[in-house]
Amino acid sequence: xxxxxxxxxxCNWILRVFGVLLLCLEFSCRPTLKPxxxxxxxxxxxxxxxxxEIFLPKEIPLPGxxxxxxxxxxxxxxxxxxxxxxxxxxxxxxxxxxxxxxxEIENKSRVGNYLAxxxxxxxLYAYDSTPLDKPEMVNGKxxxxxxxxxxQIEKQLYHVIAQPWYAIVDYDLRNMTQPRGYNPYAxxxxxxxxxxxxxxxxxxxxxxxxxxx
Numbered sequence: 459x460x461x462x463x464x465x466x467x468x469c470n471w472i473l474r475v476f477g478v479l480l481l482c483l484e485f486s487c488r489p490t491l492k493p494x495x496x497x498x499x500x501x502x503x504x505x506x507x508x509x510x511e512i513f514l515p516k517e518i519p520l521p522g523x524x525x526x527x528x529x530x531x532x533x534x535x536x537x538x539x540x541x542x543x544x545x546x547x548x549x550x551x552x553x554x555x556x557x558x559x560x561x562e563i564e565n566k567s568r569v570g571n572y573l574a575x576x577x578x579x580x581x582l583y584a585y586d587s588t589p590l591d592k593p594e595m596v597n598g599k600x601x602x603x604x605x606x607x608x609x610q611i612e613k614q615l616y617h618v619i620a621q622p623w624y625a626i627v628d629y630d631l632r633n634m635t636q637p638r639g640y641n642p643y644a645x646x647x648x649x650x651x652x653x654x655x656x657x658x659x660x661x662x663x664x665x666x667x668x669x670x671x
Contacts, residue, residue, distance in 0.1 A: 501578070507531065509604065512588055513581070523574045525581045527604075529611065532580035537629035542658040544577040544651075547612045547623040549584050569648045576655055577626070582608040584621055626654030634658045 501507070502524040509527040526532030529545075536543040573579070586605030593602050597614035601607045613619060616637050625637035634654040641647060 525579045527581055532578055533629045536578045540662055540664050542577055542634055542654055543627050544579045545625040547582050547621050549621045569644050572651055584609040628658055
């Protein structure tokens with residue numbers, strides 16, 4: 459059975475090859491998502507998020523910032539709010555965000571506020587041993603754990619196995635700017651975020667919601 463992730467990649471390939479994005483969006487090429495998460499709720503206020511019981515105890519609480527840990531769930535939320543998704547591939551040896559980014563959020567700096575206010579943040583842990591509900595095929599491999607799935611997603615999408623690895627995507631997993639690895643410079647990181655948001659807004663000019671309204 460084709461996974462939702464594979465369906466997204468298949469449609470993404472079809473759109474690039476045939477150049478009929480508008481037609482596909484209007485009809486059936488892009489998977490029709492019916493998010494169970496009500497539009498208008500903040501991520502932190504959601505009653506549950508998949509895998510939060512595993513990762514929340516390991517995180518340093520950040521004011522007004524919460525993550526998704528499942529790619530499909532986060533992309534559904536991204537679509538329901540019409541905001542870009544910030545993908546962060548990481549491992550258990552690091553936190554959900556690099557320490558300097560966490561400091562930026564804690565200090566309510568320009569970078570921290572921009573990331574927290576304008577993006578759905580999806581933390582994807584590689585090498586995690588949490589079993590999936592059932593085996594899935596990703597990147598031509600059968601995967602049985604959350605970490606193996608995230609590892610293969612990163613390889614398939616970006617041809618890298620680096621952590622940390624950042625990408626800004628829309629809810630069809632199209633890159634809004636060039637993905638990148640670790641960079642400790644706030645100005646460069648802010649430029650990366652702003653470029654991704656600018657491209658997203660151009661492609662998806664509908665109503666934009668703020669997670670903090």
